[in-house]
Amino acid sequence: MLRRSFILCFLSVTTLSVLCLGIDDGQGWKKVKGLKGAMYVELTDNRACVKLMTSSGPQGCEAPNEELVTAPLVHRKDLWIPYKGKRVVVVPAAEVSTLLSLLLSDSELHSRVAGVLVDPTAGRPAHYSTAAKFPSAEYALYDNRSYPWNPFGAGFNRQFFGFPMYMLTSSMANEAARRASYNADNEFKGGRHVARFEVPMSAKGNSVQCITEQTCLPVGSYGVWTALPALPDPSYNTTSPRPITLLVAQMDSNALFHELSRGAGTSVSGLISALVALTLLATANDTASYSRQLAFVALPGEAFDYMGSKRLLYEMNLNSTFVQGLRLDLIDQVVEVGQIGAAWNPATNTSTFYLHTQKGDKYGNTTALVEAATAAAAAPSTNTSSNSSEPSRIRVQQASPDTPGIPPSSLMAFLRVKSSLSGLLVADFDTAFKNPYYQSEFDDGTNTIGAMLEVCVCAAAIVDASLLLARTLHSLAIGNTAASTNITTSNTTLFTDRALAINLVYCLMTQSPGLQCPLASELMTPDIMLFSDGSLSAAVGAYPGVLGWLAAANPKDPYLKPNLPRFLFNYLGLITAVPPSNTSNTSSWDGALCDPGVNRCPLPYACIGWRYGSKDPAGMGRCRNTTTSFVPAYSTRLSYGKVGQWWRWSVSSASASWEAAYQWPPDPLWAESNWPEKTPKLTIFQEEADTTQVITLVVGLLLTATTAAVSWTGVKMFERHLKIH
Numbered sequence: 001m002l003r004r005s006f007i008l009c010f011l012s013v014t015t016l017s018v019l020c021l022g023i024d025d026g027q028g029w030k031k032v033k034g035l036k037g038a039m040y041v042e043l044t045d046n047r048a049c050v051k052l053m054t055s056s057g058p059q060g061c062e063a064p065n066e067e068l069v070t071a072p073l074v075h076r077k078d079l080w081i082p083y084k085g086k087r088v089v090v091v092p093a094a095e096v097s098t099l100l101s102l103l104l105s106d107s108e109l110h111s112r113v114a115g116v117l118v119d120p121t122a123g124r125p126a127h128y129s130t131a132a133k134f135p136s137a138e139y140a141l142y143d144n145r146s147y148p149w150n151p152f153g154a155g156f157n158r159q160f161f162g163f164p165m166y167m168l169t170s171s172m173a174n175e176a177a178r179r180a181s182y183n184a185d186n187e188f189k190g191g192r193h194v195a196r197f198e199v200p201m202s203a204k205g206n207s208v209q210c211i212t213e214q215t216c217l218p219v220g221s222y223g224v225w226t227a228l229p230a231l232p233d234p235s236y237n238t239t240s241p242r243p244i245t246l247l248v249a250q251m252d253s254n255a256l257f258h259e260l261s262r263g264a265g266t267s268v269s270g271l272i273s274a275l276v277a278l279t280l281l282a283t284a285n286d287t288a289s290y291s292r293q294l295a296f297v298a299l300p301g302e303a304f305d306y307m308g309s310k311r312l313l314y315e316m317n318l319n320s321t322f323v324q325g326l327r328l329d330l331i332d333q334v335v336e337v338g339q340i341g342a343a344w345n346p347a348t349n350t351s352t353f354y355l356h357t358q359k360g361d362k363y364g365n366t367t368a369l370v371e372a373a374t375a376a377a378a379a380p381s382t383n384t385s386s387n388s389s390e391p392s393r394i395r396v397q398q399a400s401p402d403t404p405g406i407p408p409s410s411l412m413a414f415l416r417v418k419s420s421l422s423g424l425l426v427a428d429f430d431t432a433f434k435n436p437y438y439q440s441e442f443d444d445g446t447n448t449i450g451a452m453l454e455v456c457v458c459a460a461a462i463v464d465a466s467l468l469l470a471r472t473l474h475s476l477a478i479g480n481t482a483a484s485t486n487i488t489t490s491n492t493t494l495f496t497d498r499a500l501a502i503n504l505v506y507c508l509m510t511q512s513p514g515l516q517c518p519l520a521s522e523l524m525t526p527d528i529m530l531f532s533d534g535s536l537s538a539a540v541g542a543y544p545g546v547l548g549w550l551a552a553a554n555p556k557d558p559y560l561k562p563n564l565p566r567f568l569f570n571y572l573g574l575i576t577a578v579p580p581s582n583t584s585n586t587s588s589w590d591g592a593l594c595d596p597g598v599n600r601c602p603l604p605y606a607c608i609g610w611r612y613g614s615k616d617p618a619g620m621g622r623c624r625n626t627t628t629s630f631v632p633a634y635s636t637r638l639s640y641g642k643v644g645q646w647w648r649w650s651v652s653s654a655s656a657s658w659e660a661a662y663q664w665p666p667d668p669l670w671a672e673s674n675w676p677e678k679t680p681k682l683t684i685f686q687e688e689a690d691t692t693q694v695i696t697l698v699v700g701l702l703l704t705a706t707t708a709a710v711s712w713t714g715v716k717m718f719e720r721h722l723k724i725h
C-alpha cells in the first residue's frame, strides 16, 4: 500500500514536470530545445571591433565592464517595434555608416543598443571610409584643417562606440537575419533570439595608463628599407656620401574591423608599384652610372597618425642601427607613391597621375622632380631596337593649385622635420580621393578600383605607375631627364613587369593564396592563420598589429617578424643584392648557406630566402650583400627595455625635445587593449520565453521539494521495513 502510493506519487510528479516543461508556448522553444546544439551559432574568428587606446582615451568597441552582453536581435528596419530593453541591431553593410553616425549623435538611441552585427551579404556600400574627411588633419603643414580630401570619410577610426560590434560571415549573417525576423514577427514576445557578446577589454583609462598597467600593447610593426645600389659603406667613413633620393610607400591601412582590412587601394597598390619599379631599376643594371643614391622605404602604421614615418625620422635623428646609412642630412629628394589604383581610364587606355607638391618658400624646390616625372610620362612605352614609336599611355598633371597644400601623406612628416627637401607625391587623384573605400574593410581591390584582380583593368594602373616611378627615379639618379627612355616595359630577367605586378597582386591582395603564392613561397614561409571553420589563410592583413616586444639587436634579422615585412625584406634583399662575385673565394660569406638561428651572416650580409631548418640546403637562405633592413614603427613616447627584472614597454619622455623642436602634435600613443583568451566571441541562440522560464523555475522548485519529500518517505519506509523484519 505504502509502496504503491510512493510509486504513484513519483510518477505524478514526473508526469507533471514533463507536461509543464513540454508546454509549447507557441514561440518555438520546444522545437529549439531538441536541437539546442545546432541552434547555438558561435563566431570566434577575429571579426570583432576591438578597443584601441590613445593618450586621450579609448577608441573602438568593447562589452562594457568586461561583462557578457546578451540582447535580442533586431533588424535595422524593425528598430521602431517597441521594446523596453536594449537590442542588438543587425544592419546591412550598405547602411552601417548611416547607423553608426546616428548612434554617435543620438544618445537616446545609443542607450537602447547593446551591440551591432554587420551583415555583408547584401552587397557593399557605394562608398565607406572609416577615416576622417581630412585624415590626421593636425599633421598638415597648412592651416586649413577642414579641407575634405577624403569626401567619404566618416571618422569612425577615432571614435569610441562603447558597445560590441561584429562583421558577420555570410552563414552567420543569414542566421542572424532569420532570427531577427522571427523576433520582429513575434514582437519580441516569447522565446527571443539573442546575440551574446564576450568582448571584454582589459585596458582602462588611456594608453599611458594601460601601458603602465600592462593591460595593452603598442600598435606597431616593422617597415623595410633598402638602397639601390647597395650602400658600399653605411658609416660613410671610407666612401664619400651621395645625396639620397628616397622612394616612400605606405604598406598598411586601418578599418573598424582590423583583421578584415586589406588596404588594396589605400596602400598596397602603391606598394606593389614601388616594388615593380625597383625591380625594373635593378634589372636595368645601370646603377653604376648613378650620381645620386636611390633608397626605398615601406612604412607601416601611417594610418595611425604617421606612426611609421615619425618613428623613422626619430630613428634617423638617433642615428640608430636600424637606419644606418640612411642619413636625413643626405636625403634631399622624397618621392612618395600614394593611392594609384584608380588612375586607369579604360575609355582612353591611359593612366593619369597627379603630381602633388607643397607650396611655400620654406619648402624645397620641386622643379627637378616634376620635370623628371613629366619626361618619364612622355617617354615611349617600349624602346626595342626595331620599334620605339609606341606612344606612352601614361599621363601626368600637376595637381590643382586650389587645394590648400599636399594631401594627407607620409611626405607631411618628412617636410615637417626637413622642410628644405624636395617632395613629390604621385597619386591617382587631384583635389580629393577617388578611392571610395579609403581605410575600410571594403578596400579589398575587387570593386570600384575597377576589378583589380581581373588581370588587366586596374593592374594596368599599377603597371603604369611602376614605369612612371622607375623612369622618374632613374633620370633623377643619373641627373638627365632623357635617361627615362632606358627603362622599358620589355622583358626583365625575372618576369615581364606586367606579370610581376599581377603576381604581386595575387600575393599581397588576395585571401587565397595570399603569401602562399609561388613568388613568396620561394622566399619565405608565411605564418598561417587557422579559422574556426578549419580553413587556413596566409592573406596579408593591412592592420599593423601590435608589437609584443622589440627586436633591437640586428636590423637584418627576419626572426619573428610579421608576414608582410618579412616578405618585403626577402624580396627587396633579393633584387637589390650585389651580384655574387666570381672570386671562388671559399672564405667569402657571399652566397653562403644561412638561417636566422645557427648559421647567421655577418653584416652587411643579410640571410635572404630562408624558409626552414638549418641543415637542409633547400630550406636555407643565402647570405647576400644588401642594405635591406627592418625598421620598427611604434609610438615615439615608448621605450622597450628592462624594468626591474622584466623586459617590457614603458612610457618615456626621451623624444620630448625632438618632438617640440619640430612642433609635432602630441603623440597619440596608439595601443591595443588586451583581452582574455578564447574571446572575443559571439554566440547567437534562442532564449527560453519569460513564461517558460517562470514555469521552469516553479516546476524545478516543486520537483526538488517533492523529490526531497518522496526520498524522505522512501527512507522512512525502508527504516520501517527494517524494523518490521
Ligand SMILES: *[C@@H]1O[C@H](CO)[C@@H](O)[C@H](O)[C@H]1NC(C)=O
Pocket: 143, 144, 145, 146, 147, 148, 402, 404
Ligand atoms: C578650407 O578649404 C575649403 C575647401 O577649399 C574651403 O571651403 C574652406 O573655406 C577652407 N577653410 C579655411 C579655414 O580656409
Ligand SMILES: *[C@@H]1O[C@H](CO)[C@@H](O)[C@H](O)[C@H]1NC(C)=O
Pocket: 230, 231, 232, 233, 578, 604, 625, 626
Ligand atoms: C657589398 O657591396 C658594396 C657595394 O657594391 C661593396 O662596396 C662592399 O664592399 C660589399 N661588401 C662586402 C662585404 O662584400
Ligand SMILES: *[C@@H]1O[C@H](CO)[C@@H](O)[C@H](O)[C@H]1NC(C)=O
Pocket: 235, 237
Ligand atoms: C667606421 O665605421 C665603423 C662602424 O661601422 C666604426 O666602428 C669605425 O670606428 C669607423 N671608422 C672610422 C675610421 O671612423
Ligand SMILES: *[C@@H]1O[C@H](CO)[C@@H](O)[C@H](O)[C@H]1NC(C)=O
Pocket: 285, 288
Ligand atoms: C650588368 O652590367 C655589367 C656592366 O656594367 C655587366 O658586367 C653585367 O654582366 C651586367 N649584369 C647583368 C645581369 O646583365
Ligand SMILES: *[C@@H]1O[C@H](CO)[C@@H](O)[C@H](O)[C@H]1NC(C)=O
Pocket: 317, 318, 319, 329
Ligand atoms: C647623428 O649623425 C649626425 C650626422 O652624422 C650628427 O650630426 C648627429 O649629431 C648624430 N646624432 C646623434 C644623436 O648621435
Ligand SMILES: *[C@@H]1O[C@H](CO)[C@@H](O)[C@H](O)[C@H]1NC(C)=O
Pocket: 346, 347, 348, 349
Ligand atoms: C583600348 O584597348 C582595347 C584593348 O587593347 C581596345 O580594344 C580599345 O579599342 C582601346 N581603346 C582606345 C580608345 O584606344
Ligand SMILES: *[C@@H]1O[C@H](CO)[C@@H](O)[C@H](O)[C@H]1NC(C)=O
Pocket: 365, 366, 367, 368
Ligand atoms: C627651382 O629650380 C629650377 C631649376 O631646377 C630653377 O629654374 C627655378 O628657378 C627654381 N625655382 C625657385 C623658386 O628657386
Ligand SMILES: *[C@@H]1O[C@H](CO)[C@@H](O)[C@H](O)[C@H]1NC(C)=O
Pocket: 386, 387, 388, 389, 390
Ligand atoms: C611599331 O609600332 C607601331 C605602333 O605600335 C606599329 O604600328 C608598327 O607596326 C611597329 N613597327 C614595327 C617594325 O614593329
Ligand SMILES: *[C@@H]1O[C@H](CO)[C@@H](O)[C@H](O)[C@H]1NC(C)=O
Pocket: 478, 480, 482, 483, 484, 486
Ligand atoms: C641608355 O643606355 C645606353 C646603353 O646603356 C647608353 O649608351 C645611353 O647613354 C643611355 N641613354 C641615356 C639618355 O642615358
Ligand SMILES: *[C@@H]1O[C@H](CO)[C@@H](O)[C@H](O)[C@H]1NC(C)=O
Pocket: 383, 384, 385, 388, 485, 486, 488
Ligand atoms: C633606347 O633608345 C635610345 C635612343 O633610340 C638608345 O640609345 C638606347 O640604347 C635604347 N635603349 C635600350 C635599352 O634599348
Ligand SMILES: *[C@@H]1O[C@H](CO)[C@@H](O)[C@H](O)[C@H]1NC(C)=O
Pocket: 384, 490, 491
Ligand atoms: C621577351 O622574352 C621572350 C623570350 O625570352 C622573347 O621571345 C621576346 O621577344 C621578348 N620580348 C621583348 C619585348 O623583348
Ligand SMILES: *[C@@H]1O[C@H](CO)[C@@H](O)[C@H](O)[C@H]1NC(C)=O
Pocket: 582
Ligand atoms: C664566373 O664563374 C662562372 C662559373 O662559375 C664562369 O663561367 C664565368 O666565366 C666566371 N666569370 C668571370 C668574370 O670570372
